Amino acid sequence: MSEGRIIQSVARALNILELFESSRDLSVTEIASRLDLSKSTAFGLINTLAHKGYLEQNPRDSRYSLGLKVLRLGGAVQRHNIIASRAKPFMEKLVQEFSETVHLTVERNGMVVYIDKIRGDKAVFIQSAIGAENPMYCTAVGKCLLAYMPEAKLERLLSKMQPLERRGPNTITDIAELRQELQAIRERGISIDDEEHVPGLMCIAAPIRNHDGEVVAAISISGAKAGISSKLVGRISEKVAWTAQQISGEM
Structure with missing residues (x-):
């Protein structure tokens, strides 16, 4: 694997998606805590992933789960x-x-x-x-x-x-x-x-x-x-x- 430059924001976004391998849904607070991120940083990444269809938010409890884009890929x-x-x-x-x-x-x-x-x-x-x-x-x-x-x-x-x-x-x-x-x-x-x-x-x-x-x-x-x-x-x-x-x- 290449040892070139790693884009931290991309790595963090992928880390968020990988959390859902073992969890069906997560809140912003839970995601931030598990990845040792500030809540504002976690929310920005989560909001971007949701906008692109990789995460979905449940309107009833505001928790996030994997979106249909992940299923399509x-x-x-x-x-x-x-x-x-x-x-x-x-x-x-x-x-x-x-x-x-x-x-x-x-x-x-x-x-x-x-x-x-x-x-x-x-x-x-x-x-x-x-x-x-x-x-x-x-x-x-x-x-x-x-x-x-x-x-x-x-x-x-x-x-x-x-x-x-x-x-x-x-x-x-x-x-x-x-x-x-x-x-x-x-x-x-x-x-x-x-x-x-x-x-x-x-x-x-x-x-x-x-x-x-x-x-x-x-x-x-x-x-x-x-x-x-x-x-x-x-x-x-x-x-x-x-x-x-x-x-x-x-x-």
């Missing part, structure tokens, strides 16, 4: 862990068959987040890591997640992405063209990044759905474009789509 961790555990054996099979790198991703705050990665044997360096983020509009997994997103959320994210920065020689930088690409992805069920994010790199992705049919993740194969022939693109696309369907069935 915990649910996100659980969902991501479930997706990764279900997908892992299928990801391993893809790597064994094609010897290329396989990624598993979700959307978070308008970015693609990698929740698992298995590197293939083929000698191509792909700069990605579990927990890392990348833009959505120029990655195969990102476009895949955008394509199946609810319309209102899609429009909100697209408005924040503009202008679309060029990342590779084939990056889509026109929003109207990107909309057409998303429609094409929905029609074929496959998303392709052909040197849109990184020069020389090609990625092929497909959507993973939960038990309600909602797209919650995307899986992809990434490799050097020079080593992926047009015939191989077709075979990889079919296998990635089939794999995504199998994982969706496991969900």
Whole structure:
């Protein structure tokens, strides 16, 4: 763990949340006493946490308990862990068959987040890591997640992405063209990044759905474009789509 600077106010706020591991509800006085804080300092931190939804105050007795935001974050961790555990054996099979790198991703705050990665044997360096983020509009997994997103959320994210920065020689930088690409992805069920994010790199992705049919993740194969022939693109696309369907069935 990094030994860099610790922000005291952040540490104190997290200490407050950790108190609720063993207590259902607490008053401001109890929180201040347990953490050796002044009542005014404790109240400021508690009020901030409540404003952000991490704590809730009972209007009857003014005591605080954990808020729904904590439950949402915990649910996100659980969902991501479930997706990764279900997908892992299928990801391993893809790597064994094609010897290329396989990624598993979700959307978070308008970015693609990698929740698992298995590197293939083929000698191509792909700069990605579990927990890392990348833009959505120029990655195969990102476009895949955008394509199946609810319309209102899609429009909100697209408005924040503009202008679309060029990342590779084939990056889509026109929003109207990107909309057409998303429609094409929905029609074929496959998303392709052909040197849109990184020069020389090609990625092929497909959507993973939960038990309600909602797209919650995307899986992809990434490799050097020079080593992926047009015939191989077709075979990889079919296998990635089939794999995504199998994982969706496991969900």
